[in-house]
Amino acid sequence: MRASPLISSLAIAAALAACQPAQQAGGTPPGASPAGNEVAPPAAAPTSDERVYAFQCGDLAVQATYRGQDAATLVAGNRTFAMANEVAASGARYGDGQGNTFWTKGTTEGTLSLKGEPERACTGSGKEGEVVAAAAPVAATAFRATGNEPGWLAQVSAGDAPRLHVETGYGEQTFEVASPTQGKDGWSGKAADGTDIKLSFQRTVCQDTMSGQGFGATVMLTVGARQYHGCGDFAGAPSLAERP
Structure with missing residues (x-):
């Protein structure tokens, strides 16, 4: 007995469907966006532990950039010093191992010691990012x-x-x-x-x-x-x- 054309067509369609890869709900293959384009992951919000304070140390305008509690970059006049935290019984003390140190007690008082130069007393505004006017006579x-x-x-x-x-x-x-x-x-x-x-x-x-x-x-x-x-x-x- 001959199979009807309709039954043969249905059998062939079922066999082809069984050979196709599985798709997600809605007909989207795994790992692809619905439109077929890659989707970039959301950008992480930028984070920073840097804090910047300004001081006037004698005749020098000083900018101290702290990175957490372990490191600081000091710009004193036209010189830059990369410093690391040093042990201090009080306040925060940073040094570069070359005889240059910056020791602060809070954000309004400090002492700058540069190798071969007289020690300088420092005053700061106490506010992050605020510049201390250097024009005032010291x-x-x-x-x-x-x-x-x-x-x-x-x-x-x-x-x-x-x-x-x-x-x-x-x-x-x-x-x-x-x-x-x-x-x-x-x-x-x-x-x-x-x-x-x-x-x-x-x-x-x-x-x-x-x-x-x-x-x-x-x-x-x-x-x-x-x-x-x-x-x-x-x-x-x-x-x-x-x-x-």
């Missing part, structure tokens, strides 16, 4: 002293009208003494709020308890009834390593 420093735990700073400006600037508590408290009285072993006077301030020194070798750096004077700072101890030196004085 008063020359006649004497500078620092101490640790808690961190403090004292500076006596040079010139005909010296001023005594004092910061305690890592810069949280600030005192200004206009025209302090100068004696043979230091300076004294009253701050604007009436606090008695006295900065006295002895010309003896003093070693910083945190950095190990040597200074030519042992210093005691008295603020009201509280005393602070540290090291200091006069402007232009050579480091102990440079002294004969």
Whole structure:
């Protein structure tokens, strides 16, 4: 008995369908877009752990770019220093292993030490990305002293009208003494709020308890009834390593 043409056609169509590759729902082969074009994966949002702060360090405008907690790039004037985080009992300290260091306590105070140059005190705006105006004149420093735990700073400006600037508590408290009285072993006077301030020194070798750096004077700072101890030196004085 002969098969009808209709039945033969249906059998052939079924056999051909069985040989075709499987398709996704909707007729789209695996791995292809519905239109047959490749679809790019969504772009990841850019992430960055860089933070940029500006400081004025003496006569140098400084830009510090921090990358996380481990590295920083310092642009000081027309020089660039790649630095790594160093151990510090307080604040953040970075160095390049070549005698150049940048030590900050917060984002408004710091110390820049460049090999072969006098140490520079730094001030910052405290705001990320904000530039510190470098046009403002920077008063020359006649004497500078620092101490640790808690961190403090004292500076006596040079010139005909010296001023005594004092910061305690890592810069949280600030005192200004206009025209302090100068004696043979230091300076004294009253701050604007009436606090008695006295900065006295002895010309003896003093070693910083945190950095190990040597200074030519042992210093005691008295603020009201509280005393602070540290090291200091006069402007232009050579480091102990440079002294004969």
